[in-house]
Amino acid sequence: RRLARVEVRRRDLRRPVPADLARRAAGQRITAVTRRAKYLLLHLDGGAAILIHLGMSGRILVTPADAAPALTIHDHVRFLTDDGVEARFTDPRRFGVVDLVAPGGVAGHPLLAHLGPEPLATGDAPEAAPPLLNGALLMERLAGRTGAIKPLLLDQRMIAGLGNIYASEALYRAGLSPRRRAHTIRGGRAERLARAIGEVLQEAVAAGGSSLRDYRDAAGELGYFQHDFRVYDRAGRPCPDCDCDSARTGGIRRLSQGGRSTFYCPRRQR
DNA sequence: CTACCATCCTGGTTGC
DNA sequence: TGCAACCAGGATGGTA
Numbered sequence: 001r002r003l004a005r006v007e008v009r010r011r012d013l014r015r016p017v018p019a020d021l022a023r024r025a026a027g028q029r030i031t032a033v034t035r036r037a038k039y040l041l042l043h044l045d046g047g048a049a050i051l052i053h054l055g056m057s058g059r060i061l062v063t064p065a066d067a068a069p070a071l072t073i074h075d076h077v078r079f080l081t082d083d084g085v086e087a088r089f090t091d092p093r094r095f096g097v098v099d100l101v102a103p104g105g106v107a108g109h110p111l112l113a114h115l116g117p118e119p120l121a122t123g124d125a126p127e128a129a130p131p132l133l134n135g136a137l138l139m140e141r142l143a144g145r146t147g148a149i150k151p152l153l154l155d156q157r158m159i160a161g162l163g164n165i166y167a168s169e170a171l172y173r174a175g176l177s178p179r180r181r182a183h184t185i186r187g188g189r190a191e192r193l194a195r196a197i198g199e200v201l202q203e204a205v206a207a208g209g210s211s212l213r214d215y216r217d218a219a220g221e222l223g224y225f226q227h228d229f230r231v232y233d234r235a236g237r238p239c240p241d242c243d244c245d246s247a248r249t250g251g252i253r254r255l256s257q258g259g260r261s262t263f264y265c266p267r268r269q270r
Numbered sequence: 271c272t273a274c275c276a277t278c279c280t281g282g283t284t285g286c
Numbered sequence: 287t288g289c290a291a292c293c294a295g296g297a298t299g300g301t302a
Binding site: 272273274275276277278280281282283284285286 | 290293294296298300
């Protein structure tokens with residue numbers, strides 16, 4: 001659709017919303033919607049693109065403009081289309097991003113330029129698509145890295161698109177300890193990890209994401225992948241796949257790496 | 271390289 | 287019931 005109007009209600013997000021975003025985006029037609037890492041891209045017919053990141057607490061809610069909920073102080077940007085639909089960016093913590101990328105500037109944008117390979121397709125045309133993750137590529141990128149694997153999975157320059165929940169879940173599925181030194185993941189282990197990353201993300205997307213507390217998708221629906229967590233936020237509970245009795249091993253354990261919580265089964269993950 | 275720390279910000283939960 | 291401490295889906299930049 002064409003953007004009939006764009007209204008910026010608050011500019012101080014993680015980075016400032018450009019002062020001219022509303023003026024430059026208004027009147028433009030959205031020709032494609034793609035994704036890179038955790039960034040959403042609305043491509044405009046003038047060649048520019050709107051770049052959006054939800055951060056920790058961000059959401060986009062799409063409704064008929066005449067049936068949209070009352071605005072609150074957390075509604076920062078409103079996109080109104082020519083057919084009467086509103087897409088509203090809401091973000092209480094304001095860790096999110098809404099930016100405008102100049103024509104031809106997507107690949108070189110500072111937030112996008114150094115991102116690693118993608119576990120899933122991004123919606124780009126084949127010639128414009130970023131590299132896809134596989135076992136061989138993962139092994140190559142982990143070579144020489146002597147630190148623990150789990151914090152590295154959160155580094156968007158290493159692999160694009162994994163967050164804290166799915167890093168723990170992927171390592172569990174691959175049977176790899178979050179503390180394993182990254183460069184020791186080679187051959188079959190790298191294949192398993194690359195496959196686990198793709199699978200867990202695909203399953204989570206199919207389930208509408210994970211609503212720890214209040215995440216909702218664009219239709220306002222809660223995700224339900226949180227019911228399928230095997231380790232995340234399950235410290236002390238039994239591992240779903242090995243028969244370690246939780247009384248003896250303590251079941252799923254939690255540890256802190258790089259200031260983030262990691263969850264794992266010490267028996268199944270080596 | 272590594273690990274750790276603080277920072278941005280708000281709100282929900284927990285413990286006293 | 288009140289209040290302070292702590293924690294959270296992310297990313298960055300600093301230190302040693």
